Amino acid sequence: MLDPKFLRTELEATAERLATRGFILDVGRLSQLEEKRKSLQVATEELQASRNAISKSIGQAKAKGEDVAPIMAQVGDLGAELDSKKAELATLLDELNAIAMSVPNLPDESAPIGADENDNVEIRRWGEPKQFDFEVKDHVDLGELHSGLDFKNAVKITGSRFIVMKGQIARMHRALAQFMLDLHTNEHGYTEAYVPLLVNEDSLLGTGQLPKFGEDLFHTKPATEEGQGLSLIPTAEVPLTNLARDNIIDEDELPVKLTAHTACFRSEAGSYGRDTRGLIRQHQFDKVELVQLVKPEDSMAALESLTQHAETVLQKLGLPYRTVVLCTGDMGFGAAKTFDIEVWLPAQNTYREISSCSNMQDFQARRMQARYKAKSAKKPALLHTLNGSGLAVGRTLVAVLENYQNADGSITVPEALRPYMGGMTQIG
């Protein structure tokens, strides 16, 4: 949620900045509603003030044993008038709030302006894609070769875009998650967390999945007036960031750095036919998430370090990657600035997204009322929140299988992973 002041006092400038990300703000409607709100709210509050004053004088008169009938007469139909004004105001505020909750974050000045992913800007590369002197297999073929990836049974048990893993492949998947968690907790200063995989609507509103993107989620109940029940998390960003909801954190405790390994669930509505082969796009996948809660002045530096933390995973695994900064048109709803990390996939002969690291600034914090108290400050101020994948475990498995394959179809185990696989150096 943007600072409501932007929508009141800097409406035109705000609309222009939002347009760079392809969001059209209905300036006319908004200023019209805002004007109405102002007069209606003032009128309502004045009515309330006079009602309060009269009620108070009734109380005082009664205490003195005076006759309250004349004062009671003053009340007249104040109540009815107040009720109708209140109801009118509530409707108006609901409408304004619905708009406010649906407006995406303002892009940071440093985000390149562009329309879509073609306008993203590569900022660095690490590692050289390995040259293979044989025809490379993709991870689906490699997985089947080792009886490790079983798409058929997943379809039988559940449906498409699910996976059954077995044997050494399943073990490598587990090893990857363990390796990532240990790296982030031991070397990058994150605190490991175990969190619920089902969350309530307040949490989803807080991080921005709701109200606009409910169809991307799995809900435990069909959506009704009463709600949609609990929802499966699309990312651990939701429970981790919501830990700060309605909290005032002491300045001394910042930055808060949290990591969690969870399953993530996405309905992938509207992505029919995209990445249908393999593990790239699943309804259920594992991810190690990184979340930071920081002071506003620290958030851009925190985004750089958080991105480095994610990149370190790929470096330790020896997987070539590149990092791009997303243009304004390609950023997520709540992000002010985002770096995507893309890992080299030899079978696709391209770099594919394996992590997305974003600075949400105070966008989520405002929705969640996640604040901190500085010693010098009189009042608590909104935190800045950041999150990133460190990394998507399934996609990392894909990258390891494809990048570490040998001519005979065997897979060399990356050195960093061996301690987590009982010292094993090769699969198959």
Place this chain on the structure above:
RNA sequence: GGAGAGAUGGCAGAGUGGUCGAAUGCACCGGUCUUGAAAACCGGCAUGGGUUUAUAGCCCAUCUAGGGUUCAAAUCCCUAUCUCUCCGCCA
């Protein structure tokens, strides 16, 4: 699943219809005292919103949440959520 009790400021905890946004204690901030600290004493200390040049004043709202009764609700009624105790069940 059954029976009962409860939810108040950062924390603890008073308050059962009318100057209650809320006693008191702790914590916190400032001051006096002290070489310094502690103790003691004095003072301050909720949040959101509106209006406004103003983090000045004034006003509105908030005692888990949502409804209701009333001129007036922390206080009475209804519903939901959560917590605790006992019983049952259970990894």
